[in-house]
Amino acid sequence: MLEVNSIAPDFCAPNQDDVEICLRDIKGSWIVLYFYPRDNTPGCTTEACDFTASMPEFDDLDATILGVSPDTPAKHRNFIEKQNLNITLLADVEKKMCEDYGVWQLKKFMGRESMGVVRTTFIINPKGEIAAVWEKVSVRKKKKVNGETIEILHVNEVKEKLQELQTK
Numbered sequence: 001m002l003e004v005n006s007i008a009p010d011f012c013a014p015n016q017d018d019v020e021i022c023l024r025d026i027k028g029s030w031i032v033l034y035f036y037p038r039d040n041t042p043g044c045t046t047e048a049c050d051f052t053a054s055m056p057e058f059d060d061l062d063a064t065i066l067g068v069s070p071d072t073p074a075k076h077r078n079f080i081e082k083q084n085l086n087i088t089l090l091a092d093v094e095k096k097m098c099e100d101y102g103v104w105q106l107k108k109f110m111g112r113e114s115m116g117v118v119r120t121t122f123i124i125n126p127k128g129e130i131a132a133v134w135e136k137v138s139v140r141k142k143k144k145v146n147g148e149t150i151e152i153l154h155v156n157e158v159k160e161k162l163q164e165l166q167t168k
Helices: 042-053 055-060 073-083 096-100 154-166
Strands: 012-014 020-022 030-035 063-069 088-091 104-109 112-117 120-124 130-134 140-145 148-153
Touching: 012 088, 030 042, 030 154, 042 055, 042 063, 042 073, 042 154, 055 063, 055 154, 073 088, 120 154, 130 154, 148 154
Parallel strands: 030 063, 063 088
Antiparallel strands: 012 020, 030 120, 104 112, 120 130, 140 148
């Protein structure tokens, strides 16, 4: 897994419209790069919808949001249309980005082991460095505060960290 202050690995991958997106072309701005296992699954849908709902706030922070999974551009297009998403999804069919970013790992589910994407989010700064990392992301988690249960959205954690990083 990549660490904060390390250089973000270069990438080029097709988006949902089969247009190649490369780090070299968007470097110089803030990038939220999140990896997720598969389109049209409950957690992945919630995460994509949360990022879509927060797009205006990320736009205000001059940040580009990119979701990455091993799905094909056609599957991404279907996912975007089905869920009314307005984020860019990159197709990492060969899992090169997943491997380069250290998110393609051995996972255990119901006693079975298999290789898969561990849900992970990176913030890349304008210099192309990893500025923040969230591993094994819970898209929404419950937390007790003063005896009351509140829901914490991962997208809000990312937004708050991005705001903090931009004020440094």
